[in-house]
Amino acid sequence: MRAFPFETPIAADALIDRRAELHQLHLAATDGAHVRVAGPRRYGKTSLLLAHADGLRQTGWRTVHVDFYGVTSLVEVCGRLVTAYGRLKEPSVRHQLAALGSRLGLSLGTTGMSLTLGPREPQQPSHETALAAAAELLDLPVRLYEKDRVKTLVVFDEFQDLLSAGATLDGLLRSHVQYHGDAATYVYAGSQPSMMRRLFTDRERPLYGQAEPLELGPLPIDEVLPELSDRFAALDQDPGEALAPLVIAAAGHPQRTMLLAHLLHRELVLRESGSSSLPTEGQAALGPDHEPEVATVGGPPLEGLELAEAVVDLALAQTAEAHRANWDQLSAGKKAVLAALADGVRPTGARVTERSGLTRATLQSALRDLAREGQHVSRVVTGPPSSGNWRFVDPLFSRWVLQRGQHR
Numbered sequence: 001m002r003a004f005p006f007e008t009p010i011a012a013d014a015l016i017d018r019r020a021e022l023h024q025l026h027l028a029a030t031d032g033a034h035v036r037v038a039g040p041r042r043y044g045k046t047s048l049l050l051a052h053a054d055g056l057r058q059t060g061w062r063t064v065h066v067d068f069y070g071v072t073s074l075v076e077v078c079g080r081l082v083t084a085y086g087r088l089k090e091p092s093v094r095h096q097l098a099a100l101g102s103r104l105g106l107s108l109g110t111t112g113m114s115l116t117l118g119p120r121e122p123q124q125p126s127h128e129t130a131l132a133a134a135a136e137l138l139d140l141p142v143r144l145y146e147k148d149r150v151k152t153l154v155v156f157d158e159f160q161d162l163l164s165a166g167a168t169l170d171g172l173l174r175s176h177v178q179y180h181g182d183a184a185t186y187v188y189a190g191s192q193p194s195m196m197r198r199l200f201t202d203r204e205r206p207l208y209g210q211a212e213p214l215e216l217g218p219l220p221i222d223e224v225l226p227e228l229s230d231r232f233a234a235l236d237q238d239p240g241e242a243l244a245p246l247v248i249a250a251a252g253h254p255q256r257t258m259l260l261a262h263l264l265h266r267e268l269v270l271r272e273s274g275s276s277s278l279p280t281e282g283q284a285a286l287g288p289d290h291e292p293e294v295a296t297v298g299g300p301p302l303e304g305l306e307l308a309e310a311v312v313d314l315a316l317a318q319t320a321e322a323h324r325a326n327w328d329q330l331s332a333g334k335k336a337v338l339a340a341l342a343d344g345v346r347p348t349g350a351r352v353t354e355r356s357g358l359t360r361a362t363l364q365s366a367l368r369d370l371a372r373e374g375q376h377v378s379r380v381v382t383g384p385p386s387s388g389n390w391r392f393v394d395p396l397f398s399r400w401v402l403q404r405g406q407h408r
């Protein structure tokens with residue numbers, strides 16, 4: 001396992017902070033209340049919910065984590081449910097799945113989804129069969145509770161994707177879970193905050209008012225810095241004065257924090273054997289596209305603030321392609337707003353209308369859309385007045401926007 005994991009959801013004991021969020025989730029579960037967790041991509045939703053599930057399991061709950069990422073059909077939705085329950089490895093769950101399969105004439109694989117009709121030829125089940133399967137799978141917590149009185153926590157991760165499999169599937173879901181009372185509590189997590197809000201706060205939608213909100217914000221810097229210092233110390237590494245500026249550069253973004261810590265850690269490991277992932281002092285001016293794999297020639301290794309800057313440049317070089325893909329998808333209005341924010345200029349002010357040639361109304365609507373979507377910008381209580389209190393969700397994207405075109 002990596003010392004500073006940054007690619008996949010992390011173990012409960014590797015979480016920095018999130019105590020208040022875990023507490024809220026725990027209280028809700030014991031109250032039988034459902035929660036909707038929204039946060040930008042890579043903000044630690046899945047890690048938080050895995051930790052929450054760990055906690056509940058220790059008090060005797062059964063927990064199921066269903067990932068709806070990328071589902072496009074009801075059959076796939078059933079597949080994700082089967083996969084999630086299949087992971088439990090409890091004989092009672094296996095019996096329930098087998099019984100359900102034979103009742104509906106389906107073979108339900110527990111390692112992946114194989115909804116197959118008949119003994120040989122795998123076929124796509126009819127919509128009616130898929131609906132019947134979904135109904136039974138959604139009611140599994142009740143069947144299990146009737147048998148053993150063990151409550152189930154059901155996490156629906158990437159919940160907004162459910163609607164890609166069917167525009168009314170939130171209605172189907174609600175028609176089942178609303179009767180689950182003592183048997184189950186639900187957590188709905190999604191990485192499109194605006195979509196999540198709409199699903200639960202639009203009176204027209206079936207899940208209106210069905211879950212209390214929990215919005216994941218950035219990690220507090222004053223929690224991150226001592227925690228990372230301790231982790232470096234436990235690894236017998238001394239990042240010196242480089243750590244604080246790196247933590248500040250990550251601005252509480254959980255994945256960016258860990259990515260920068262990882263790159264710093266890797267650099268310190270390389271230095272122990274006389275090599276480096278970074279330019280030395282003389283080469284530092286080469287900029288972020290210069291990414292020597294393992295090379296140390298010339299001057300003394302960078303330290304402190306310069307080391308931090310070089311690590312950020314390395315992270316930028318590694319993530320540039322994703323930033324470019326994000327940027328290319330944006331409208332002209334959104335680009336102008338983000339460019340202004342990266343420059344520290346009021347995004348809907350006269351300077352931006354002038355330099356972009358766009359009207360104030362266009363910029364305002366672009367900013368509104370960006371804010372509603374919650375992927376690239378979020379509101380902060382404090383910040384330079386020129387920014388109108390908006391800031392980038394991803395500090396690396398902010399830097400990329402500032403430097404775009406310079407290192408092509």
Ligand SMILES: Nc1ncnc2c1ncn2[C@@H]1O[C@H](COP(=O)(O)OP(=O)(O)OP(=O)(O)O)[C@@H](O)[C@H]1O
Nearest residue numbers: 005006008016041042043044045046047254255258
């Ligand atoms: N509380 C935390 N403490 C430390 N690192 C964290 C924390 N939360 C998230 N991370 C970092 O962020 C990365 C992504 O976490 P996770 O996959 O849980 O986020 P997510 O919001 O579910 O992402 P996605 O939008 O891709 O589903 C982890 O690999 C880890 O590096």
Ligand SMILES: [Mg+2]
Nearest residue numbers: 045046047157
């Ligand atoms: Mg996730």
